[in-house]
Amino acid sequence: MKKPARTHRLWLAYMLHRLSGIGLVLFLPIHFWLLSLALTDRAAMADALQFTAHPLVKIAEYGLVFLLAVHLFGGVRLLVLEWARPVSNRWTDVHKTLAAFAVALAFAVSTLFFLRAL
Amino acid sequence: MTSKDDVLSVSVWRQTDDETGTFQQFDVPRQESQTVLDIVSYIQQNLDSTLTYRFACRVGMCGSCAMMVNGEPRWTCRTHVQKAAVDGKLQIAPLRNLPVIKDLVTDMDPFFDKWTKAEGVHHPSATRHDAIVPVDTTTAQRTIANEGIECINCAICYAACDTVSGNGDYLGPAALQRAWTLVNDERDGGHETVLDAVSQNDGCHNCHSMGSCTHYCPNELNPMKAIAGLKRETAKSWLKW
Numbered sequence A: 001m002k003k004p005a006r007t008h009r010l011w012l013a014y015m016l017h018r019l020s021g022i023g024l025v026l027f028l029p030i031h032f033w034l035l036s037l038a039l040t041d042r043a044a045m046a047d048a049l050q051f052t053a054h055p056l057v058k059i060a061e062y063g064l065v066f067l068l069a070v071h072l073f074g075g076v077r078l079l080v081l082e083w084a085r086p087v088s089n090r091w092t093d094v095h096k097t098l099a100a101f102a103v104a105l106a107f108a109v110s111t112l113f114f115l116r117a118l
Numbered sequence B: 001m002t003s004k005d006d007v008l009s010v011s012v013w014r015q016t017d018d019e020t021g022t023f024q025q026f027d028v029p030r031q032e033s034q035t036v037l038d039i040v041s042y043i044q045q046n047l048d049s050t051l052t053y054r055f056a057c058r059v060g061m062c063g064s065c066a067m068m069v070n071g072e073p074r075w076t077c078r079t080h081v082q083k084a085a086v087d088g089k090l091q092i093a094p095l096r097n098l099p100v101i102k103d104l105v106t107d108m109d110p111f112f113d114k115w116t117k118a119e120g121v122h123h124p125s126a127t128r129h130d131a132i133v134p135v136d137t138t139t140a141q142r143t144i145a146n147e148g149i150e151c152i153n154c155a156i157c158y159a160a161c162d163t164v165s166g167n168g169d170y171l172g173p174a175a176l177q178r179a180w181t182l183v184n185d186e187r188d189g190g191h192e193t194v195l196d197a198v199s200q201n202d203g204c205h206n207c208h209s210m211g212s213c214t215h216y217c218p219n220e221l222n223p224m225k226a227i228a229g230l231k232r233e234t235a236k237s238w239l240k241w
Ligand code: HEM
Pocket: A014, A017, A018, A019, A020, A021, A022, A024, A025, A028, A071, A072, A073, A074, A075, A076, A078, A079, B207, B208, B209
């Protein structure tokens, strides 16, 4: 049976939050392992960092920073949604706008990061 | 002579046994201002009298006619074909997240059982011997309570919610919104009981605020906002304890 349409903004924000959360869970262990090399094996770390000069890796980093930023801003949006007393009677509209802002802000942060990395 | 525009191609869910079913194809003549419920009635009255469906008021009051229309949960009596049809086609299926009894009729018991489980029932705070206390309709709390009272129990929000599909025991948007209304109703004497009931494992903290309930509620109610209220109140009373 056809699933219900989920193309409304808050559902997409929810799915983005979930995917970015999963992305972070998968990425962070690698990230921390790499950082740990600074203490245990500096030569290996230098090798690994060499690898980050590759343009494909830079693009992947762009994606990761985006995931982190969008999860952070989106998470803060959810915390506001659930924990702040509603002040506007156009509450849903406010949250659709905030969801769009979270994505825009994450996009700005990750693009800045990307441009600096180039 | 009929042109393609005069006929609507409708595929309707038919239950073949307890477990499954299939879509059956019907061609239904188009009429002006036709609703999806009109289409189903036409099929039942003219094409196949064994088709089973449910409705009562036909004016969006009783909440009994909800179905999945082209994949979206809708009140069929107030949904115009013109708005719902895609490329002259209509797919009509029973409401999602509920067991199907036959064809387009779902078993609403799990939905209503959850209203009771969420303590969505009146807890008397006075007896018939007490004087009637007037309710001040202008207070902030009454305004919050009023936001949820137009619910017609149609289960459209319940069908739209992915958290219900993921966890069949989740109380769901309608029951939780009812609970929130009671928590804000000064005439209700069971605020603690309600908060207790909705903070259990399958209660309000399951909600991911994806807002499908609010998006689809035909009465433009906001269960997502009500659930956020419950999350705050239950957390507050937990901290107090
Ligand atoms: C940076 C600050 C962070 C904030 C403000 C934040 C906020 C949140 C919030 C509010 C939720 C609940 C969403 C919901 O109810 O659907 C959530 C879910 C989640 N977070 Fe985070 N988070 C942060 C960092 C992280 C990190 C570093 C990771 C990875 C290790 C992570 C992984 C997840 C996962 C997997 C979920 C579950 C997603 C789901 O159920 O849909 N989060 N986060």
